[in-house]
Amino acid sequence: MTPSVVLVTGVSRFLGGHLAARLAANPEIDRVLGVDTVPPPRDLLRRMGRAEFVRADIRNPLIGKVISQASVDTVVHASLSANPGSSGGRTAMKEMNVIGTMQLLAACQKAPTVRRMVLKSTSAVYGSSPRDPALFDEAMTPKDLPSGGYAKDAVEIEGYLRGFARRRPDVSVTVLRFANFIGPRIDTVFTRYFALPLVPTVLGYDARVQLLHEEDALAVLERATSQEIPGIFNVAADGVLMLSQAIRRAGRLPLPVPSTAVGPVSRFFRGARIVDFSPEQMRLLNFGRVVDNRRLRTVFGFTPRWTTMQAFDDYVRGSALRPVIPPEQVESLERGILSAARSLR
Secondary structure (H helix, E strand, O other), X not given: OOOXXXXXXXXXXXXXXXXXXXXXXXXXXXXXXXXXXXXXXXXXXXXXXXXXXXXXXXXXXXXXXXXXXXXXXXXXXXXXXXXXXXXXXXXXXXXXXHHHHHHHHHHHHHOOOOOEEEEEEEHHHHOOOOOXXXXXXXXXXXXXXXXXXXXXXXXXXXXHHHHHHHHXXXXXXXXXXXXXXXXXXXXXXXXXXXXXXXXXXXXXXXXXXXXXXXHHHXXXXXXXXXXXXXXXXXXXXXXXXXXXXXXXXXXXXXXXXXXXXXXXXXXXXXHOOOOOOOHHHHHHHXXXXXXXXXXXXXXOOOOOOOOHHHHHHHHHHHOOOOOOOOHXXXXXXXXXXXXXHHHHO
8 A cells, every 4th residue: 555654764875865865756745754863955845846855863852843843754764874983973873873773763652653664674684794694584593793893783673663663563564675876977985996996805705795786776776765665574685706806897806905904904995985895894805704595586576686796897897997908908917928928939
């Protein structure tokens, strides 16, 4: 059943703002409220059309008034942040992620009009370790529990949401565990990482990388909001790329770093505000993580349009990344090496 009044959190960011725009374009939805602590960028605000921006902090109990006064029936919690740098530091990020979610769920619990809750979660809840299975399905638990950062926040948030679902069994709850986003328009740690001329990698490791195109992510969120499809779903593209393959496809050069130097290197990039590496992201670059998306296709009814490789290539094209070493120089070098080898024979 199509919702009547939808509230979307995190509309100053790419996914929340563009989701609000898509929902506002649906004439069957009466009203769309976009909530955030800061206004969306001007161009994004224009795209949102008839969606109403409400400047509010979900950490404040006043969010309950917004929900009750507007008679909100569907809440899409899309404001979870994985980037401490853009959130004012790790402490502020945790407060917004965890405390904000607790206040939002408390407000939803008291609101009799709320009938649907959609959470933008992450596949990082499975952790990343050398003992991981080849594929994580939705029933599996991590071999090593995330010890901090965004991954730990997401584990706690999903726990609070399970408690909410027990207290409000009349509310349909959908949890979407997204793989890392990629695309020409979205700004993430991964898009910045692969744009570096020299891409730091952990010496001796070549992780499997599974991604999701930004447009597929928006389509999944829109479907979860517009239709009642309760449950937990891994949301990721088909196929994987080895980290070394991705670096080559982006035209970058790998910079292998010994594991003992990973900490100082990540702190350097974080301090220089180039890429905000967190410990769990560094573990992902060590060991990788791949999830099973069968439930997404068979139960949720969605097949990603882009594979991991296609999504990555679209990011490279759309971001206009140029090879660090021009292809003609590589070809010239290869010809020289082959010529030298032949003369030696």
